[in-house]
Amino acid sequence: MEHSINYAKTQSARFEAELSTLLSIPSVSTDEANTADVQHCADWLREHLLSIGMESVQVIPTPGHPLVYAEHRSPNPDAPTILFYGHYDVQPVDPIDLWTTPPFSSTVRDGKVYARGATDDKGQVFVHIKAIESMLRHSPLPINIKLLIEGEEEIGSPNLGPFVEQRAQQLQCHAVVVSDTAMFAPGQPSLVVGLRGLAYVQIDVVGPNRDLHSGAYGGPVVNPLNALCDIIASMKDRGTGKIVIEGFYDSVRETTTQEKAEFDALGYQDSRLLADVQTNALGGENDRSTLEKLWSRPTLDVNGIGGGYQAPGAKTVLPSKAMAKVSMRLVPDQKSADVVELLKRHVARVTPPGVTVTVTDLHGANPVLVSREGKAMNAAAQALQETFEVPCVYQREGGSIPVVEMFSRILGVPTVLMGFGLSTENLHSPNEHFDLGNFHKGIEAAIRFYHHVAE
Numbered sequence: 001m002e003h004s005i006n007y008a009k010t011q012s013a014r015f016e017a018e019l020s021t022l023l024s025i026p027s028v029s030t031d032e033a034n035t036a037d038v039q040h041c042a043d044w045l046r047e048h049l050l051s052i053g054m055e056s057v058q059v060i061p062t063p064g065h066p067l068v069y070a071e072h073r074s075p076n077p078d079a080p081t082i083l084f085y086g087h088y089d090v091q092p093v094d095p096i097d098l099w100t101t102p103p104f105s106s107t108v109r110d111g112k113v114y115a116r117g118a119t120d121d122k123g124q125v126f127v128h129i130k131a132i133e134s135m136l137r138h139s140p141l142p143i144n145i146k147l148l149i150e151g152e153e154e155i156g157s158p159n160l161g162p163f164v165e166q167r168a169q170q171l172q173c174h175a176v177v178v179s180d181t182a183m184f185a186p187g188q189p190s191l192v193v194g195l196r197g198l199a200y201v202q203i204d205v206v207g208p209n210r211d212l213h214s215g216a217y218g219g220p221v222v223n224p225l226n227a228l229c230d231i232i233a234s235m236k237d238r239g240t241g242k243i244v245i246e247g248f249y250d251s252v253r254e255t256t257t258q259e260k261a262e263f264d265a266l267g268y269q270d271s272r273l274l275a276d277v278q279t280n281a282l283g284g285e286n287d288r289s290t291l292e293k294l295w296s297r298p299t300l301d302v303n304g305i306g307g308g309y310q311a312p313g314a315k316t317v318l319p320s321k322a323m324a325k326v327s328m329r330l331v332p333d334q335k336s337a338d339v340v341e342l343l344k345r346h347v348a349r350v351t352p353p354g355v356t357v358t359v360t361d362l363h364g365a366n367p368v369l370v371s372r373e374g375k376a377m378n379a380a381a382q383a384l385q386e387t388f389e390v391p392c393v394y395q396r397e398g399g400s401i402p403v404v405e406m407f408s409r410i411l412g413v414p415t416v417l418m419g420f421g422l423s424t425e426n427l428h429s430p431n432e433h434f435d436l437g438n439f440h441k442g443i444e445a446a447i448r449f450y451h452h453v454a455e
Contacts, residue, residue, distance in 0.1 A: 001447060001448065001451045003138040003139070004131075004134040004135045004137070004138055004139075004447045005134070005444050005447055005448075007134045007137050007138060008130060008131070008134040008440070008443045008444060008447065009440075011130075011134070012440055015126075015130050015439075015440075015443070016108075016113070016436065016439075018048070018126070019106070019113065019122070019123060019126050019439070020106040020113070020115075021044075022041070022044065022045075022048075022088075022117075022122050022126060023104070023106040023113070023115035023116070023117055023118060023122055023123075024104050024105065024106060024115070025037055025040055025041040025044060025104070026090075026103075026104045026116075027040075027041035027088055027089050027090055027117070027151065028089070028090055028091070028092050028093070028116075028154075029064075029065055029089035029090070029151055029152050029153075029154050029155050030091075030092060030154060030155050031092060035065070038065045038066075038088075038089060038151050039065070039066060041088050041089075041151070042059045042065070042066045042067075042068050042088065042151055043059060045068045045088060045149060046058070046059050046068055046070075048129070049068070049070045049129065049147070052129065052132065052133035052136060053072070053133070053136040054070040054071070054072050054132070054147070055070070055071055055072050055073070056069075056070060056071045056072075057069070057070040058070070060163070062152075062159035062163065063158075063159055064151075064152050064155075064158060064159050065089065065150075065151035065152050065159075066151055067148065067149070067150050067151065067159075067160070067163060068088065068147070068148075068149040068150075068151075069146075069147065069148055069149075070146070070147040071144070071145070071146050071147075072132070072136070072141055072144070072145050073141075073144045074140055074141045074142060074143055074144050074454075075140045076140075076142070076454075079141075079142060079143050079144050079454060080143055080144070080174040080175075080453055080454065081143065081144040081145075081146065081172070081173040081174050082143050082144070082145055082146070082173060082174065082175055082176075082177055082376075082450065082453060083146045083147075083148060083171055083173040083175075083176045083177070083407075083411075083413075084128050084145065084146070084147050084148070084176075084177050084178075084179075085148050085149075085150075085176055085177075085178050085403055085407070086121050086124065086125035086128070086147075086148075086149050086150075086178070086179065086180060087121045087125070087149060087150045087151065087152075087153035087154070087180070088117075088121075088122060088125065088149050088150070088151055089150070089151045089152060089153055089154050089155070090116045090117035090120070090122070090154060091116065091117075091120070091154050091427075091428050093116050093430070095430065096430075098430035098431070099430045099431055100114070100431055101114055103115060103116040103430075103432070104116060106118070108436070109433075111435065111436050111437060112425075112433040112434065112435050112436060113433060113434050113436055113439075114431055114432065114433040115432065115433075116432055117432070118425070118432050118433050118434035119421035119422070119425040119426075119427050119432060119433065119434040120180065120421065120427035120428065120432065121153070121179075121180045123421070123434040123439055124179040124180060124419060124420055124421060124434075124442070125149060125179070126439075127179055127420060127439060127442035127443050127446055128147075128177075128179060128446050129147075130443045131442075131443045131444075131446035131447045131450065132145060132450075134443065134447055135447060135450065135451075141450070142450060142451055142453075142454030142455075143450050143453055143454045144173075145450070146171065146173060148171065153180075153402075153403075155363070156200075156362070156363030156364070156365070156402065157402050157403060158363070160402075160403060160406070161406055164403075164406055164407070164410050164411070165410060168410055168411060171411060172411065173411065173413055174375075174376065174413060174453075175374070175375075175376035175413055175414050175415070175416055175453070176404075176407045176411070176413060176414070176415045176416070177376070177380075177415070177416045177418060177449070178401060178403070178404065178415060178416070178417050178418070178419075179418055179419050179420060179442070179446075180401055180417075180419060181195075181397050181399075181401075181417045181418075181419030181421070182397065182419050182421045182422050182423040182425075183419060183420060183421065183422055183438070184266065184393050184395050185272075185422075186422060186435075187388065187390070188388075188390065188392075188393065189384035189385075189387070189388045189390070189392040189393075189420075189445070190384075190392055190393045190394065190395045190419075191372065191377065191380055191381060191384070191392055191393075191394055191395075191416065191417060191418060192370075192394075192395055192396065192397045192417035192419065193369060193370050193371070193372050193394050193395070193396060193417070194295060194296070194332075194367070194368065194369045194370070194395075194396030194397070195367060195368050195396070195397055195399065195400055195401055195404060195417070196295070196298070196299075196329040196330055196331055196367050196396075196397075196398050196399065196400055197329070197330035197331070197334060197335075197336055197364065197365045197366045197367035197368075197400055197405075198327060198328070198329060198330065198336065198363070198364050198365045198400040198402075199327070199328040199330060199336045199337075199339045199340050199343070199361075199364045200303075200325070200326070200327045200328075200361075200362045200363050200364060201325070201326050201327075201340060201343060201359050201360060201361055201362060202323065202324070202325050202326075202359070202360045202362055203228065203231065203232075203323065203324045203325075203326060203347065203357065203358075203359055204321070204322075204323050204357065204358045204359075204360070205224040205225075205227050205228045205231070205307075205321065205322045205323070205355050205356070205357050206224060206320065206321050206355060206356045206357075206358075207221065207222055207223065207224040207227070207319075207320060207321070207354060207355045207356075208221055208318070208320050209320065210320050211308075211317050211318065211319055211320050212317070212318040212320075213316065213317070213318070214316040214317060214318045215316060217318055218318055221318060221354070222352060222353070222354030222355050223318050223319070224307060224319055224320065224321055224322040224355050225307045225308050225319055225322040227322070227351070227352050227354075227355045227357075228305070228307065228322040228323075228324055230350070230352070231347055231350055231351065231357070232302060232324060232326070234346070234350045235300055235343075235346065236300060240285065240286055240287070241283060241284045241285040241286050242285055243298065243299075243300050243328075245300075245342050245343055245346040246342065246345070246346060247342050248298070248339065248342055249298075251333045251334045251335070251338070252297075252298060252331055252332075252333070252334060253331065253332040253333050255292055255296040255297075259296065260289070260292070262394070263289060263291040263292065263295070264289070266291070266393060266395070268290065268291050270282060270290050273290060276423075276424050284297070284299070285297060294396075294398045295395070295396035295397065295398055296331055296396060297331060298328060298329055298330050298331050298334060299327075299328060299329040300326065300327075300328045301326070301327055301328075301329075302324055302325070302326055303325045303326065303327050304323075304324065304325040305322075305323070305324045305325075306322070306323050306324075307319045307321055307322030307323060308322070325362075326343075328343070329398060329400070330366070330367050331367050332367050332368075332369055333367075334366075334367060335366055336364030336365060336366055337361075337364065339364075340359075340361045340364065343359065344359045347359055365400045365401075365402035365405065366402075366405050367400075367405075368401075368404045368405045368408065370404065370408075370414060370415050370416075370417065371414060372394050374414050375453065376414055376416050376453055377414070377416055378452075379449055379452035379453045379455075380392075380416045380418045380449050380452075382448070382452050383445045383446075383448035383449040383452055384418070384445055386445075386448055387441050387444045387445040387448060388441060388445075397417075401417070404417070416449075418445070418446075418449065420438045420439070420441070420442035420445070421434060421438070422435060422438070
């Protein structure tokens with residue numbers, strides 16, 4: 001193990017250069033204009049995995065973007081098998097004018113690499129690839145390793161489920177490891193034991209047959225933008241911060257007294273979040289702590305809204321159409337499909353006459369809780385403590401990783417959520433970055449993890 005760690009340290013500059021090459025590929029999965037780039041990224045990963053000594057490396061076509069799959073077996077017939085999952089696709093870069101440097105030309109500033117995909121998830125995928133390379137350079141692998149790296153995570157993984165169902169036997173393992181989460185704080189590693197789910201919809205409102213002069217028609221003609229704003233406003237109580245869609249909280253599993261005590265023991269201060277996002281007040285349910293709001297309570301947010309005139313200056317128009325994209329983060333035991341139906345019923349009840357409203361379910365994921373017990377989790381906790389020289393903590397996270405529930409349901413194995421990013425690294429935002437210190441420590445921790453699992 002130490003030989004592998006020392007090798008990784010001697011190769012740190014090369015590892016960073018190779019990461020820069022990977023980050024330069026604009027593998028934006030949601031934009032058809034980048035389809036060839038997504039394919040190029042998959043092909044690049046295949047060649048790189050072959051170059052470090054992985055076996056059976058494949059780029060597997062799907063009805064959408066391809067999957068990259070690779071295996072390497074240990075000579076030890078009793079070695080455990082670990083499946084690593086990550087994704088190589090990235091979010092769009094808009095708004096481009098807010099980037100300090102080009103999003104696909106990685107730049108190092110203050111010990112951090114800036115590029116789209118740096119922390120979500122190319123940088124964290126590369127942590128494990130470089131850990132595997134470092135182990136292969138000095139001795140046979142102590143474990144059987146399988147890599148599954150997809151190109152559609154940022155669009156809801158529409159083709160991953162059928163693949164896992166069809167290849168369940170091939171993907172059999174003792175545990176899955178995912179590095180697509182954040183550490184609790186700088187210098188404080190953590191293992192994530194809970195993830196919120198997601199229900200994501202688009203609300204389209206259609207009124208008159210064309211855009212109208214707001215003076216000639218304003219008043220009797222119902223304005224779709226006004227109607228949309230009323231519909232959205234009807235979903236939450238401004239005073240309490242609670243969502244008022246009928247039945248929304250019926251399936252919500254309450255945070256236990258023990259969990260609240262564990263959250264409090266982490267010593268989280270609201271000032272940290274206020275400083276991070278540079279605002280002067282926090283919102284949400286006013287009877288809940290900030291960590292509850294982030295980790296164990298559901299949300300409803302408008303992610304985008306459009307309609308009418310949006311260019312500089314004034315134009316007195318009554319728009320024909322309006323649109324909003326709305327996401328709801330879900331907690332155990334809510335189900336994405338059920339929540340979408342509740343929202344549709346609410347919208348139907350509050351839609352005013354004079355407009356037609358359509359709610360489209362774009363994609364979703366169910367929330368998950370994972371056990372903090374077991375050999376793989378213990379190996380991860382030990383590896384993190386040895387690397388960062390402090391005990392790791394256990395936390396939930398507010399984001400969603402749909403495959404965790406899928407792996408549990410189809411493969412019947414535990415998942416270890418061992419991330420090396422930070423929540424402040426602008427994932428999904430301009431100037432996304434990844435701390436290179438955590439990149440290199442992540443490689444060391446991954447090496448230790450794979451060895452401890454073998455033990």
